[in-house]
Amino acid sequence: MSDTVAGRSDIAVGFCATAVSLLIALTVFPDDPSPKGALVLPASILASGILLVPVLRAFRRSPTLLHAENLVAIGFVFWLLLDLIQGSYSLSDAPDWAIRDAFIAIGVSAIAMWAGVAFRPWQLPQWVAQIASSRLTDSAIARLVPACFLLGMFNFAYATNFDLPLMFSYLGQQRWSAPWGRAQLGGWDAFLDQLQYFGYVLPSLTALVIARRGFILQAWLSIVASGIMLAFLSQGGGRRLIGVTVGAAILVWVQAQETISVRKLTIAAIAVVGLLATMQFMLNIRNLGYQEFSFRGESEYDYLHVDDNFLRLAQVIELVPAEYPYLQFGQVWFTIIRPVPRVLWPGKPVDPGFDLPTALGMKGVSLSTSIIGEWYLSFGWLTVIFGGWLHGRLARSINALRDVEDFRSNPIVYGLAVMVLVAGMRSMLELVLMSYALIAWWGVNRLTRERLLPTR
Numbered sequence: 474m475s476d477t478v479a480g481r482s483d484i485a486v487g488f489c490a491t492a493v494s495l496l497i498a499l500t501v502f503p504d505d506p507s508p509k510g511a512l513v514l515p516a517s518i519l520a521s522g523i524l525l526v527p528v529l530r531a532f533r534r535s536p537t538l539l540h541a542e543n544l545v546a547i548g549f550v551f552w553l554l555l556d557l558i559q560g561s562y563s564l565s566d567a568p569d570w571a572i573r574d575a576f577i578a579i580g581v582s583a584i585a586m587w588a589g590v591a592f593r594p595w596q597l598p599q600w601v602a603q604i605a606s607s608r609l610t611d612s613a614i615a616r617l618v619p620a621c622f623l624l625g626m627f628n629f630a631y632a633t634n635f636d637l638p639l640m641f642s643y644l645g646q647q648r649w650s651a652p653w654g655r656a657q658l659g660g661w662d663a664f665l666d667q668l669q670y671f672g673y674v675l676p677s678l679t680a681l682v683i684a685r686r687g688f689i690l691q692a693w694l695s696i697v698a699s700g701i702m703l704a705f706l707s708q709g710g711g712r713r714l715i716g717v718t719v720g721a722a723i724l725v726w727v728q729a730q731e732t733i734s735v736r737k738l739t740i741a742a743i744a745v746v747g748l749l750a751t752m753q754f755m756l757n758i759r760n761l762g763y764q765e766f767s768f769r770g771e772s773e774y775d776y777l778h779v780d781d782n783f784l785r786l787a788q789v790i791e792l793v794p795a796e797y798p799y800l801q802f803g804q805v806w807f808t809i810i811r812p813v814p815r816v817l818w819p820g821k822p823v824d825p826g827f828d829l830p831t832a833l834g835m836k837g838v839s840l841s842t843s844i845i846g847e848w849y850l851s852f853g854w855l856t857v858i859f860g861g862w863l864h865g866r867l868a869r870s871i872n873a874l875r876d877v878e879d880f881r882s883n884p885i886v887y888g889l890a891v892m893v894l895v896a897g898m899r900s901m902l903e904l905v906l907m908s909y910a911l912i913a914w915w916g917v918n919r920l921t922r923e924r925l926l927p928t929r
Contacts, residue, residue: 481591483526483529483530483537484526484542484587484590484591485591486525486526486529487523487525487526487542487546487587487590488584488587488588488591490522490523490525490526491519491522491523491525491580491583491584491587492522492580492584493522494518494519494521494522494523494525494580495519495522495577495580495581495583495584497518497522498514498515498516498518498519498576498580499515499573499576499577501514501515501518502515502573502576503515504569505569506564506569506572506573506576507563507564507565507567507569507572508563508564508565509560509561509562509563510560511560511564512557512560512564512572512576513557513558513559513560515576516554516557516558516576517558519554519576519579519580519583520550520554520558523546523549523550523554523583524546524547524550526542526543526546526587527543527546527547530543531738534733534734534735534738536733538733539724539727539728539875540868540872540875541867541868541869541871541872541890541891541894542586542587542590542865542868542869542872544724544868544891544892544894544895545586545864545865545868545894545895545898546583546586547895548894548895548898549579549582549583549586549898551779551898552779552780552782552843552898552899553579553782553783553786553843553845553898554579554783555777555779556778556779556780556781556782556783557783559777561778562781562784564783564784564787566784566788567784567787567788567791568787568791571787571788571790571791572787574787574790575783575786575787575790576783578786578790578845578849578854578857579783579786579845581854581857581858581861582845582848582857582858582860582861582864583861584861585857585858585859585860585861585862585865586861586862586864586865586868587865588861588862588865589861589862589863589864589865589866589867589868589869590865590866590868590869591865591869592865592866592869593869594866594869594870594872594873595866595867595870596870597870597873597874600915601874601886601890601911601915602880603915604883604886604911604914604915604918605874605879605880605883605886605887606879606880606883607883607918608882608883609681609882609883609885611682611685611686613921614678614681614682614691615691616921617674617678617917617918617921618675618678618679618691618694618695618698619698620671620917620920620921621671621672621674621675621678621917622672622675622698622701622702624668624671624672624913624917625668625669625670625671625672625673625675625702626672626701626702626705627665627668628653628665628666628668628669629653629669629705631653631665632651632652632653633652633653643708644704644705644708645708645758646708647758648708648709651708651709653666654709664814667909667913669705669706670909670910670912670913671913671916671917672702672706672718673714673717673718673721673889673910673913674718674721674885674889674910674913674914674917675695675698675699675702675718676699676702676703676718676719676721676722677718677721677722677725677885677888677889678695678699678885679692679695679696679698679699679722680722680723680725680726680729681725681726681729681884681885682695683726684725684726684729684730685729699722703715703718703719706718707751707755712752712755712756713896713899713903713907715748715751715752715755716748716752716892716896717889717892717893717895717896717907717910718892718910719744719748719751720745720748720888720892720895721885721888721889721891721892722888723741723744723745723748724884724887724888724891724892725884725885725888726741726744727741728875728881728884728887728888729884749777753777753778756778780841780899781840781841782841782842782843782846782899783843785829785840785841785842785843785846786842786843786845786846786849788829788833788842789829789842789846789849789850790846790849792829792832793827793849793850793853794853796832797827797832799850799851799852799853800825800826800827800850800851801851801852802851803825803826803827803850803851804825804826804847804848804850804851804901805851805901806825807822807824807825807826808825808901808902808904808905810822811902811905811906812905812909825847825850827850829842841899841900843898843899843900844860844864844897844898844899844900844901844903844904845857845860845861847860847900847901848860864894864897864898867894868894871887871890871891871894874886874887874890875887885914886911886914889910889911889914890911892907893907893908893910893911
């Protein structure tokens with residue numbers, strides 16, 4: 474059976490397995506879903522259906538194991554179902570019918586995602602294809618690592634007047650204490666904040682060096698540069714930044730292997746566990762600082778905390794359209810204009826037209842509803858289905874970065890693109906913000922590329 478036929482068969486299995494698992498989960502859905510742990514069984518059943526294809530591909534060691542739809546399927550479970558599977562929190566702040574509808578929305582969106590993968594891929598943007606087809610030679614990597622490190626670290630150094638001991642002294646402190654922290658609305662300094670996106674690719678470059686040449690001196694220097702960059706990124710408490718950068722590096726390392734063996738998959742799995750543990754540690758110290766956390770000596774969480782995305786999704790379904798109208802294109806427009814600097818557009822909207830904390834009477838917090846909640850805010854169930862389908866289409870299109878021969882010598886573009894898509898499950902804005910790393914990668918490639926001298 475050809476890879477194409479097998480791929481189509483897998484997509485059909487993913488579609489059917491998710492649909493059947495949703496129906497089974499609804500048959501065991503409790504009459505009172507609000508108590509802590511009440512949704513462990515239905516969430517586990519739905520998760521098993523969504524993840525069936527990635528698991529089967531892993532057992533077969535299929536060449537499609539690293540396809541983007543597998544990682545997006547994991548994103549559904551991680552961002553929306555993992556807290557339910559662990560019985561992390563009570564859902565008493567949302568009515569039972571909204572909890573059930575939120576659960577159905579996840580399943581419907583995942584079904585639509587598998588349907589989207591079945592369509593023909595879109596053509597990649599020219600600038601993405603250009604950097605993906607640029608071969609990453611050892612000499613190119615040797616230029617890219619210091620360039621990305623210096624550009625990525627510039628804002629941290631600038632904020633402390635290039636006082637390096639002072640700059641390092643903020644590591645381990647609570648997230649708002651550092652001078653490079655950005656105000657909510659930003660200013661001209663927002664342009665300097667964007668330089669850190671150059672540092673996002675450092676772990677991926679390091680992974681590629683290790684995969685190709687082992688732990689040579691260049692690899693160790695890259696490891697040190699990546700470690701410093703990650704330490705400063707983590708100081709801000711943004712766990713998704715570490716997840717995207719390190720997750721992309723793990724993907725790059727696996728892709729760079731000539732064959733996918735059980736041993737290599739095990740190493741990658743161990744790296745993922747280490748990444749999750751690091752993200753959990755960041756959660757514990759980001760509001761207190763390392764010193765206060767070590768003094769207290771215990772974690773606030775006895776489970777792997779993600780976000781209360783499911784609860785917030787249920788609350789959005791409760792409020793819209795019963796008390797607030799659909800945003801229609803407001804959410805999409807707010808996402809599109811996000812890259813426009815506020816200093817160039819002082820009147821740029823601060824929200825898409827609906828703010829969940831305000832609607833709930835909460836102040837000083839930001840709440841994530843996941844991208845499913847944002848699609849629901851637009852036009853309701855129609856856009857929930859469309860959003861899942863769109864994620865599937867994007868995943869299918871990104872697969873070209875792995876499947877097309879011209880792109881295989883530069884696995885970093887694929888690794889970053891997939892992690893952008895997975896992070897985008899949290900929010901539409903994450904799709905935009907994390908995409909900056911790809912733009913930075915394009916820019917630094919142009920700055921450091923070899924230029925041919927004209928011949929006479």
